[in-house]
Amino acid sequence: DTEVTQTPKHLVMGMTNKKSLKCEQHMGHRAMYWYKQKAKKPPELMFVYSYEKLSINESVPSRFSPECPNSSLLNLHLHALQPEDSALYLCASSQTPGPAYEQYFGPGTRLTVT
Amino acid sequence: TQLLEQSPQFLSIQEGENLTVYCNSSSVFSSLQWYRQEPGEGPVLLVTVVTGGEVKKLKRLTFQFGDARKDSSLHITAAQPGDTGLYLCAGALYYGNNRLAFGKGNQVVVIP
Numbered sequence: 001d002t003e004v005t006q007t008p009k010h011l012v013m014g015m016t017n018k019k020s021l022k023c024e025q026h027m028g029h030r031a032m033y034w035y036k037q038k039a040k041k042p043p044e045l046m047f048v049y050s051y052e053k054l055s056i057n058e059s060v061p062s063r064f065s066p067e068c069p070n071s072s073l074l075n076l077h078l079h080a081l082q083p084e085d086s087a088l089y090l091c092a093s094s095q096t097p098g099p100a101y102e103q104y105f106g107p108g109t110r111l112t113v114t
Numbered sequence: 115t116q117l118l119e120q121s122p123q124f125l126s127i128q129e130g131e132n133l134t135v136y137c138n139s140s141s142v143f144s145s146l147q148w149y150r151q152e153p154g155e156g157p158v159l160l161v162t163v164v165t166g167g168e169v170k171k172l173k174r175l176t177f178q179f180g181d182a183r184k185d186s187s188l189h190i191t192a193a194q195p196g197d198t199g200l201y202l203c204a205g206a207l208y209y210g211n212n213r214l215a216f217g218k219g220n221q222v223v224v225i226p
Contacts, residue, residue, distance in 0.1 A: 102147060
């Protein structure tokens with residue numbers, strides 16, 4: 001089973017709202033990722049968790065706050081977002097944090113900020 | 115600077131025809147992954163190539179990794195409408211820790 005699940009599928013939020021995106025995998029993977037993808041662009045890396053610890057933050061604004069409660073779960077907390085943050089947010093996981101390991105993506109959350 | 119260049123960016127062909135798309139770089143990768151992405155969905159991993167010169171087949175899809183591990187190609191034989199999608203290549207950099215460098219994708223449309 002190579003499934004990564006994400007909830008919700010779609011999210012519409014105002015600029016003053018607080019919301020969270022959730023990601024789950026049960027493959028025993030120890031690296032998890034958040035990506036942002038704008039229309040007609042490739043995914044852009046936001047955060048990497050390695051063994052439940054934040055290992056990479058690609059200079060993401062603090063209005064995005066990641067959390068890894070355990071090895072299977074990854075959250076992205078959203079607060080005071082801007083309309084330009086509207087995008088497809090993708091979660092991915094890989095067996096270990098090594099560069100040669102395949103990343104498996106979830107279906108994504110389509111976020112619209114109004 | 116885009117590390118991986120994919121060409122052509124857009125390709126439209128008739129059902130039953132063959133096609134080849136390319137993923138090129140001046141950088142060396144420890145591995146390269148190909149994904150297919152449908153609109154509004156996450157990328158689905160198709161294959162990973164690791165060894166220079168490696169060829170992998172997935173039904174009608176043939177993937178090749180260049181000898182120098184800087185480029186790759188994807189060939190589809192007798193394309194079907196279900197092959198329509200955005201094909202993304204992503205290279206794992208030796209020095210990039212967990213980072214994958216993505217190309218911008220090859221948009222393939224197969225017309226019934």
